[in-house]
Amino acid sequence: MANIPPDLRYTKDHEYVKPSSDPNVVVVGITDFAQSELGDVVFVDLPKVGAKFGEHSVFGTIEAVKAVSELYSPLAGEVVEINTRLDAEPSLVNSDPYGEGWMIKFKTSGAPSASLLDAEAYKKLIGQ
Secondary structure (H helix, E strand, O other): OOOOOOOOEEOOOOEEEEEOOOOOEEEEEEOHHHHHHHOOEEEEEOOOOOOEEOOOOEEEEEEEOOOEEEEEOOOOEEEEEEOOHHHHOOOHHHHOOOOOOOOEEEEEOOOOOOOOEOHHHHHHHOOO
């Protein structure tokens, strides 16, 4: 059974949005369910700081032994930080997706999207 923290928001594409200490910045990564479906992550391609994305735009890719998948921006905004540790340690996405395995910090350019799911709705999406 996947770990689904109740205080986060989720996308139908299996990214999560976690608040940060700055109310305009969120932390984005893939969910525990997504990393378990992918298998062992071997490479993560992330955007450069300053890159801007619209909601549901592709912001990078994640490569696992089983497949390569696109990563989708859960909100519109600008990348303010990337997790450079993933260059050398992509397996952090598997071992700690909601902690050390985060991918980008994103400065949002508006209100949270109505398309984001709460934990209960995400559980229903993945059949838990």
